[in-house]
Amino acid sequence: MHHSSLFSSASSLALLLSEASAIPYAERLTQRSCDNSAADRSCWGDYNWGDTVVVHLTNGLANNGTGLHFHGMRQNYTNPNDGVPSITQCAVAPGDSITYTWRATQYGSSWYHSHFALQAWEGVLGGILINGPATGNYDNDMGHMFLNDWTHETVDALYSTAETSGPPTLSNGLINGTNTYPGDTTQGARFETTVTEGESYRIRLVNGAIDTHFKYMIDNHTMTVIAMDLVPITPYATDVLSLGMGQRYDVIVNMNQTAGDYWIRAIPQTYCSDNDNADDIKGILRYDSTSASDPTTSAYDYTDDCDDEAMTDLVPYYSMDAEDATTSDDEAVSVGKSGSIFKWYMAATTFAVTWEDPTLLQIYEDPTSTSWTDSQHVVQLDTADEWVYFVITTTQTIPHPIHLHGHDFYILAQAEGAYSDTTTLTLTNPPRRDTAMLPASGYLVIAFTTDNPGAWLMHCHIGWHTSEGFALQLVERQSEIPDLMDYDSFNSTCANWNTYAEESGVEVEDSGV
Ligand SMILES: *[C@@H]1O[C@H](CO)[C@@H](O)[C@H](O)[C@H]1NC(C)=O
Ligand SMILES: *[C@@H]1O[C@H](CO)[C@@H](O)[C@H](O)[C@H]1NC(C)=O
């Protein structure tokens, strides 16, 4: 399926979700059934820059809807393939199938995950790798290294606690799907990898956690960072790398230390992540595959916080400047209780949409409609190719990873403290990416151009917070949207969902995304 030709070849990935994929992470990677011909990356998309990617998804679950989102993929003029139930499609009913088609206009490392309820953190996630140029040379590609958190109970079982009492303390964390747990000697194993002394390795890091900000390091090894999300950067060196939920970093590691065993560490930052096993989310890097010893190395010093890497280090290799805004929108984020349940608010409204009446269907039925309900939280961007600024502020002492679909945004400002009209904005080649931290009691100012028609979600990537309504949607160039839709297949997904929903009595219990 891959490497057929550099441009415009068709790649396809077929996924069949089965009941097993409702089991959390460790088991999921082996139990998902794929009919990919490529044995080396079964279930993990491996494509080339310029490929047209076709993904066939079949929902084999007995009692959950589904939908797959290709995180960070531009979906340039292919918004109906963004995979967000309630926004770009109806939820896919049990037994039904859907096909997503999009072009890989970016390259680097990303991931896909379900955007249906909390299903991503029940295990419906995996890596996407798009081959293309890199800003550093390396001898070997290790592929993805996922950093996840883990709970002994499923996230669905924990949701009502999260809603009423706030985010629960999580049990553990995993490095690429695996780890040990204190007192449990029969199950679980550490992630281990063996390297050749003197060679360099590219590692594609993804923070796929539901509610954990990680700092990542390999003891005694300095990393060279070459990409943030799907944007190559001018390489910089660091010993410790900070990853918010939904973010990716590509690093190159030179295996130039004394041959031996070294800890790989993913350390939950207690500033914003509670974890019972925070000191022991570790894997092992070995120079000698016959070694079975635990490393005795020590962690680098780090500051416990949930901040992004410094903006001054994140310099896009391909330089692009932002321009003054034609339109801007201020979003003040807050949280409150509605009855006994936590709800997140952006600009004083909590988000609520429905699986059976997605935004695109509403637009198809009335392309000029502006009768959005408050809870749909639509920001309408009708003018093509104009610069839009979003000023997102919070007085809460919790940081949030803000993710935008359909665009890379420019980060113009990001800091703790109050935003004001005199805050300095960086317009000259600022960091560009799809996920960035809104600092606690601070502000995040992002900008992009309206060059991609569609209904795009902007949301906090903390799983609990998305479900509690910390989201809004941008309806960009609405009049052009109906032409992008394949109405027959859209309608068929909705018809099957409606039949299932009526028969099973399933109802949206959360924000709908
Ligand atoms: C999805 O399935 C899980 C596990 O059976 C269940 O706890 C959850 O309520 C289901 N969610 C929806 C929205 O159907
Ligand atoms: C996105 O698609 C439009 C319309 O086909 C095209 O003009 C534009 O160049 C594309 N942009 C990218 C980044 O591929």
Ligand SMILES: *[C@@H]1O[C@H](CO)[C@@H](O)[C@H](O)[C@H]1NC(C)=O
């Ligand atoms: C992580 O797991 C995936 C899927 O099994 C594999 O392709 C990848 O190489 C693993 N990463 C590392 C660093 O071993």
Ligand SMILES: *[C@@H]1O[C@H](CO)[C@@H](O)[C@H](O)[C@H]1NC(C)=O
């Ligand atoms: C790792 O670095 C520390 C601090 O520089 C040093 O003391 C230690 O000997 C190094 N360990 C190995 C195995 O090279």
Ligand SMILES: *[C@@H]1O[C@H](CO)[C@@H](O)[C@H](O)[C@H]1NC(C)=O
């Ligand atoms: C090992 O490689 C790193 C990153 O390229 C470099 O900064 C460091 O100086 C090298 N160390 C040694 C001992 O050669």
Ligand SMILES: *[C@@H]1O[C@H](CO)[C@@H](O)[C@H](O)[C@H]1NC(C)=O
């Ligand atoms: C869409 O599906 C419904 C069934 O839910 C059907 O009644 C309707 O005719 C379909 N519309 C079109 C235009 O195909």
Ligand SMILES: [Cu+2]
């Ligand atoms: Cu997302």
